[in-house]
Amino acid sequence: MNSLVIAIALSLMLLGNSMAAIDAAEFSDDSKYQRFYDLASELRCPKCQNQNIAESSSPIANDLRGEIHRMLSEGQSDEQIIDFMVARYGDFVLYDPRLNSRTVLLWLGPSALLLVGGVVVAVIIRGGRKVRSGTSNELSDAERYRLTDLLQESDRLIEQDT
Amino acid sequence: MKKLFLFLPLALFLSISILLYRGLFLDPNRLPSALIGMPFPHFTLPSLDSPSDILSSADVKGRPALVNVWATWCQSCRQEHLMLNKLADQGVVIYGVNYKDVRANAQHLLRTLRNPYRLNIEDASGTLGLDLGVYGAPETFFIDAQGIIREKYVGVIDERVWQEKLAPIYEMLLREVTQ
Amino acid sequence: MIPELGLFALILALCLAFVQASIPLVGAWRDDWRWMMLARPAAWGQFMFLVFSFTCLAHAFLTDDFTVAYVAQNSNSMLPWYYKFSAIWGAHEGSMLLWVLILAGWTFAVSLGARQLPETMLARVLSVMGIISTGFLLFLIGTSNPFTRILENIPADGHDLNPLLQDIGLIVHPPMLYMGYVGFSVAFAFAIAALLDGKLDAAWARWSRPWTTVAWSFLGIGIALGSWWAYAELGWGSWWFWDPVENASFMPWLVGAALIHSLAATEKRGVFKSWTVLLAIATFSLSLLGTFLVRSGVLTSVHAFATDPSRGVFVLVFMLTVVGGSLTLFALRATAVKSQASFGIWSRETLLLVNNLLLSVAAAMILLGTLYPLILDALTGAKLSVGPPYFNAMFVPLMALLMAASAVGMLTRWRDTPTRWLGRMLAPVLAVSLLVALTVATQHDRSNWAVAGVCLLATWIMLAGLRDIFDKTRHKGLFKGLPALSRSYWGMHLAHLGFAVCALGAVLTTVGSVEREQRMTPGTSIKLGAYNFAFNGVTQLQGPNYIGDRGSVRVMKDGHEVAMLHPEKRVYPVQQAIMTEAAIQGGFTRDLFVALGEPLADDAWAVRLQIKPFVRLIWLGATMMALGGLLAATDRRYRARKIEPTLNAGIIE
Numbered sequence: 001m002n003s004l005v006i007a008i009a010l011s012l013m014l015l016g017n018s019m020a021a022i023d024a025a026e027f028s029d030d031s032k033y034q035r036f037y038d039l040a041s042e043l044r045c046p047k048c049q050n051q052n053i054a055e056s057s058s059p060i061a062n063d064l065r066g067e068i069h070r071m072l073s074e075g076q077s078d079e080q081i082i083d084f085m086v087a088r089y090g091d092f093v094l095y096d097p098r099l100n101s102r103t104v105l106l107w108l109g110p111s112a113l114l115l116v117g118g119v120v121v122a123v124i125i126r127g128g129r130k131v132r133s134g135t136s137n138e139l140s141d142a143e144r145y146r147l148t149d150l151l152q153e154s155d156r157l158i159e160q161d162t
Numbered sequence: 163m164k165k166l167f168l169f170l171p172l173a174l175f176l177s178i179s180i181l182l183y184r185g186l187f188l189d190p191n192r193l194p195s196a197l198i199g200m201p202f203p204h205f206t207l208p209s210l211d212s213p214s215d216i217l218s219s220a221d222v223k224g225r226p227a228l229v230n231v232w233a234t235w236c237q238s239c240r241q242e243h244l245m246l247n248k249l250a251d252q253g254v255v256i257y258g259v260n261y262k263d264v265r266a267n268a269q270h271l272l273r274t275l276r277n278p279y280r281l282n283i284e285d286a287s288g289t290l291g292l293d294l295g296v297y298g299a300p301e302t303f304f305i306d307a308q309g310i311i312r313e314k315y316v317g318v319i320d321e322r323v324w325q326e327k328l329a330p331i332y333e334m335l336l337r338e339v340t341q
Numbered sequence: 342m343i344p345e346l347g348l349f350a351l352i353l354a355l356c357l358a359f360v361q362a363s364i365p366l367v368g369a370w371r372d373d374w375r376w377m378m379l380a381r382p383a384a385w386g387q388f389m390f391l392v393f394s395f396t397c398l399a400h401a402f403l404t405d406d407f408t409v410a411y412v413a414q415n416s417n418s419m420l421p422w423y424y425k426f427s428a429i430w431g432a433h434e435g436s437m438l439l440w441v442l443i444l445a446g447w448t449f450a451v452s453l454g455a456r457q458l459p460e461t462m463l464a465r466v467l468s469v470m471g472i473i474s475t476g477f478l479l480f481l482i483g484t485s486n487p488f489t490r491i492l493e494n495i496p497a498d499g500h501d502l503n504p505l506l507q508d509i510g511l512i513v514h515p516p517m518l519y520m521g522y523v524g525f526s527v528a529f530a531f532a533i534a535a536l537l538d539g540k541l542d543a544a545w546a547r548w549s550r551p552w553t554t555v556a557w558s559f560l561g562i563g564i565a566l567g568s569w570w571a572y573a574e575l576g577w578g579s580w581w582f583w584d585p586v587e588n589a590s591f592m593p594w595l596v597g598a599a600l601i602h603s604l605a606a607t608e609k610r611g612v613f614k615s616w617t618v619l620l621a622i623a624t625f626s627l628s629l630l631g632t633f634l635v636r637s638g639v640l641t642s643v644h645a646f647a648t649d650p651s652r653g654v655f656v657l658v659f660m661l662t663v664v665g666g667s668l669t670l671f672a673l674r675a676t677a678v679k680s681q682a683s684f685g686i687w688s689r690e691t692l693l694l695v696n697n698l699l700l701s702v703a704a705a706m707i708l709l710g711t712l713y714p715l716i717l718d719a720l721t722g723a724k725l726s727v728g729p730p731y732f733n734a735m736f737v738p739l740m741a742l743l744m745a746a747s748a749v750g751m752l753t754r755w756r757d758t759p760t761r762w763l764g765r766m767l768a769p770v771l772a773v774s775l776l777v778a779l780t781v782a783t784q785h786d787r788s789n790w791a792v793a794g795v796c797l798l799a800t801w802i803m804l805a806g807l808r809d810i811f812d813k814t815r816h817k818g819l820f821k822g823l824p825a826l827s828r829s830y831w832g833m834h835l836a837h838l839g840f841a842v843c844a845l846g847a848v849l850t851t852v853g854s855v856e857r858e859q860r861m862t863p864g865t866s867i868k869l870g871a872y873n874f875a876f877n878g879v880t881q882l883q884g885p886n887y888i889g890d891r892g893s894v895r896v897m898k899d900g901h902e903v904a905m906l907h908p909e910k911r912v913y914p915v916q917q918a919i920m921t922e923a924a925i926q927g928g929f930t931r932d933l934f935v936a937l938g939e940p941l942a943d944d945a946w947a948v949r950l951q952i953k954p955f956v957r958l959i960w961l962g963a964t965m966m967a968l969g970g971l972l973a974a975t976d977r978r979y980r981a982r983k984i985e986p987t988l989n990a991g992i993i994e
Binding site (some may be wrong): 124 | 724
């Protein structure tokens with residue numbers, strides 16, 4: 001039997017009615033295509049493992065691509081299209097989660113951490129300068145002994161290195 | 163005091179571990195419907211049984227019911243069909259949404275395997291399915307007497323699932339009516 | 342018979358791992374050298390048995406022994422021999438065996454390569470690695486035995502390897518990745534040994550530094566290969582998805598990069614000791630977390646292994662023991678002394694702190710974003726997704742800051758740098774970088790602020806590196822001076838250059854890619870960018886274990902043929918899977934990428950065309966970073982060991 005026929009039959013069987021998607025992706029102008037692609041990339045396919053609907057070949061992703069195409073052709077805004085999807089499939093479909101009480105830690109956490117870390121680093125640098133200018137007298141004798149030991153060692157290493 | 167800071171990484175790790183442990187018993191693929199608490203979406207679509215009749219959202223209101231999204235191309239729907247027949251025999255009200263299907267195939271299947279549905283909405287282009295947030299078949303919605311979606315179950319309903327999870331929901335909806 | 346021998350060897354390896362984990366540790370505690378001496382032979386024996394066990398599994402694969410369940414599930418008699426071999430690590434059980442084999446390999450290498458270590462230190466290091474090995478061997482034998490036989494209904498042929506994994510990149514990607522993941526266990530073991538010893542000092546940093554750098558380099562190569570595989574094999578031309586599995590490997594890489602820099606400060610100046618130890622623990626902990634995330638099924642990913650909750654519980658308990666135990670040890674033993682050495686604001690110490698801050702925050706951000714859906718689900722039951730838009734928005738600014746800082750870091754000196762001198766060195770660098778950015782911003786029609794920004798920062802790093810090289814050789818003259826520079830110095834510059842190149846590639850590709858998904862009938866053509874793509878239809882294709890269609894696309898530019906591309910659509914009948922094999926014509930300035938979509942009516946096909954400018958810089962840069970690391974790790978001062986024990990005696994005792 002013709003292998004091409006098997007191939008096409010198999011692909012039809014597995015992909016379901018996915019043919020519409022390609023025709024759907026044709027637009028009159030480039031900017032609309034870009035918006036289409038950007039939107040489809042930011043929306044998560046509800047049934048797939050972890051894929052956006054631009055890249056998934058599952059039937060539901062195809063349907064949703066078709067829907068985005070339809071809404072774009074009708075002149076709807078990106079915001080409207082995203083609201084449409086969220087109303088039906090929930091926040092799960094957004095790869096770009098909206099800022100609200102649930103996501104406040106997600107969005108502000110890293111900046112807060114950077115800020116706290118920055119303060120800690122600043123304190124450490126000040127500490128380092130204090131030792132340098134000799135105002136620090138918190139080291140015990142044993143620590144002082146080890147410190148000179150280490151400094152000699154590291155000086156030796158630096159010389160060896162350069 | 164300073165020593166306490168050194169326990170910070172440990173504390174952080176332990177709290178993450180607790181969450182990870184809980185995560186082991188959650189299903190990351192479970193996706194609750196965004197329509198719970200919302201009225202059943204508006205539609206005007208033909209009836210599968212007699213295509214000249216036009217059905218609308220008013221037809222599924224009035225009493226608690228299951229709305230089952232099915233199709234003949236869906237293998238597991240066929241498996242579920244037998245269970246639905248059994249439920250219909252027990253008096254459970256089931257409406258069908260025939261999702262992206264071929265009319266003749268669907269009608270044939272209902273004739274050969276018996277029809278558990280009080281009525282069947284023919285959603286050939288999948289528009290109602292989209293409004294319902296359907297992403298595969300079978301899916302079953304639970305609506306109350308006011309036509310509000312109260313629950314959604316994704317996957318095949320079998321005896322065990324019905325007894326353990328779904329029958330209590332349906333009975334609760336029935337109780338609401340009598341109260 | 343042979344598979345049973347393989348399992349038997351695994352059990353023997355477990356026994357030896359247990360010996361290695363316990364007796365030398367007790368010996369080090371009781372100061373009994375005879376007990377400590379056991380560490381080495383136990384490690385060697387363990388490695389030997391694991392090599393044997395791995396060979397048994399390889400034998401089962403290469404001889405198509407489908408009575409072994411794992412072989413039957415992941416191989417097929419039609420599979421080419423090299424894929425049969427790589428199918429060993431194509432799924433959970435075999436990849437776990439590869440994991441413990443590599444762990445034993447690292448342990449073996451440490452026992453050979455670290456002969457200058459004091460006996461107690463070596464005993465503790467090998468014991469800690471033995472503990473890790475014991476845990477993973479228990480996991481392997483208890484929950485994921487790759488040698489399980491099928492007793493009834495032995496299949497006539499295997500279920501075949503997942504076609505996604507039938508790719509050259511995937512033959513090499515997992516071993517490289519595990520070399521990195523597992524290699525960090527050496528840094529971890531050194532850190533724990535130092536904590537047990539009670540001495541965190543420059544000597545400890547010196548010993549663990551080359552091992553850490555090598556592990557980090559391997560992990561980098563592994564990640565780059567994974568990214569290349571996604572680009573070529575997943576069929577959509579994306580090279581990074583911020584998928585949980587990618588993040589799981591990226592987090593230890595970032596923290597590992599922080600660790601390498603922090604180790605430099607600890608080795609050279611004896612500062613930030615507790616922090617460095619914490620980073621060493623964190624790096625390996627993140628490797629373990631990655632294992633947990635990938636193999637437990639708590640997160641959805643395209644690449645996740647088939648999952649099983651009992652495995653998840655095992656890895657979690659193991660992680661709790663190892664990481665929880667080590668962090669407790671850290672809390673009890675580490676000192677909270679701020680810094681014992683002095684340094685000024687514009688010292689290399691400061692810049693390394695900034696580097697560590699940015700890399701740690703980046704890793705923490707990725708951890709937060711990866712786990713956030715899980716956290717929210719566990720706490721509230723709500724579902725949400727965190728994807729590329731979030732990660733890009735957070736990661737890009739952090740990396741921009743890191744690029745800005747790294748140029749300064751290269752020029753600053755230990756302790757302090759005269760501000761005026763630093764200004765004199767950097768002012769021309771900044772001027773030229775600004776000029777380049779300005780030229781790019783005004784000249785190029787497709788460019789925007791992101792392109793100008795990345796050009797500014799990349800030039801800033803490259804020129805600062807050059808400035809430093811010129812400065813280092815100014816006494817001897819360039820030609821005499823260059824050979825005198827150490828390998829670790831060259832490695833540092835190569836890695837930083839790679840960082841700049843990688844960033845350049847990532848931004849230029851993201852901003853400049855053009856693509857079109859189009860219905861094409863044979864004989865039609867489409868103009869995209871400066872290129873003309875003509876579709877000549879498809880022909881049938883017959884592979885060893887697949888069938889399919891092979892398209893022909895002629896690419897023309899200015900009337901000349903640039904490339905004849907043959908994208909394929911393959912069907913793997915055994916796995917019932919369809920694979921899109923993209924055709925890529927690579928080049929330094931741009932890749933031409935063609936993939937077949939679905940067949941449409943009238944012999945037409947959906948065809949996806951892309952032009953991806955400078956995409957190869959991403960992998961070039963990543964390779965340069967890894968090579969830089971390897972170069973630095975082979976520096977003379979890590980190799981010349983003969984005189985060290987006497988010189989180092991002061992610190993060791």
